[in-house]
Amino acid sequence: MRFSRVLRTGALVAAVGLTLAACGQPNSEEDANKSLVQRAEDNGALTIGVKIDQPGLGLKKPNGSYEGFDVDVAKYVAKELGVEEGDIEFVETPSAQRENMIQKGDVDMIVATYSITPERDKAVDFAGPYFLAHQDLLVREGDNSIQGAEDLNKNKKLCSVKGSTSAQNVRDDFAPNAQLQEYGGYSECLTGVENKAIDAMTTDDTILAGYAAQQPGKFKLVGAELSNENYGIGLRQGDSEGKQALDEAIQKMIDSGEWKKAAQKHFGPAGYEVPEPPTVGEVVE
Structure with missing residues (x-):
């Protein structure tokens, strides 16, 4: 890992x-x-x-x-x-x-x-x-085009937050060809996913779970353990x-x-x- x-x-x-x-x-x-x-x-x-x-x-x-x-x-x-x-x-x-x-x-x-x-x-x-958390991906409910990190390289728009380890992991490791957008806050990323301006949002699974719980049925976690976050x-x-x-x-x-x-x-x-x-x-x- x-x-x-x-x-x-x-x-x-x-x-x-x-x-x-x-x-x-x-x-x-x-x-x-x-x-x-x-x-x-x-x-x-x-x-x-x-x-x-x-x-x-x-x-x-x-x-x-x-x-x-x-x-x-x-x-x-x-x-x-x-x-x-x-x-x-x-x-x-x-x-x-x-x-x-x-x-x-x-x-x-x-x-x-x-x-x-x-x-x-x-x-x-x-x-x-x-x-100990793990980096994951959040997508719209019903969107099955992203099953794992490798799918992000298929011209997908990905959002993370400026200064986060999640953004650096994307650039340096699991999806170097993804269209990475870095916003100032997680709420902005979530809005982008919701209105389809962004295909996926990435950060720690704990954070993604909190957002998904706020709007049941709108979003889902992919379940990829992309890194350990201590x-x-x-x-x-x-x-x-x-x-x-x-x-x-x-x-x-x-x-x-x-x-x-x-x-x-x-x-x-x-x-x-x-x-x-x-x-x-x-x-x-």
Whole structure:
């Protein structure tokens, strides 16, 4: 397998600084260089990057709240760091901006279907993995022209998201001749499949299952396991204390049964068979 007149300006800057501190974002170089554990303890708050358009994983609801498996994982590990749900600020983290947002200190950590890869590991550190997914294909219900990756080379239009490992896998490996379209978000890809501007959408099976479950009878998963996607929690590179604390929190979630409970809650309705939890600290290639 494969694998964000002088006195008035000064007051505004001060207010912004206080707001960022309250949200758990670093407001000084000293704070930015603290471990995740220390920042959580000092600020009593965390800023966590998530996706906002992935049903079942990370979805922002009309009332402003967030739900999904990744969100549940984020809440659980934050609580293990001493931060309650009400003191978490969730921030959207587009795939192509994740490393930059961690490095700039815009977020304390990212829990957003963030696959652990050697390339990303050069820029940020990862805790976990906390889930093992597989890249798959989503097509319109009734369209049998795509049975596997090889069919994508037959002049098929394929959609993925900019900055995702799925897009890179398409280019480099299983369908180099596919007409790859890279959009900013998964919802745009789904719209393209629905209106027949796109033949198939590719990303992790967990994400595709969430979208398929929202509109029963409209879409289906092909069932191709095109790669292993080890979801990890991204954090600042070199933060060994933070990584260890997150690894321990993930393991506790698994051992307590809360991991399985959350996975079944968010993936079960789509008919997705929840796999066994991964081994923390072991990346499956």
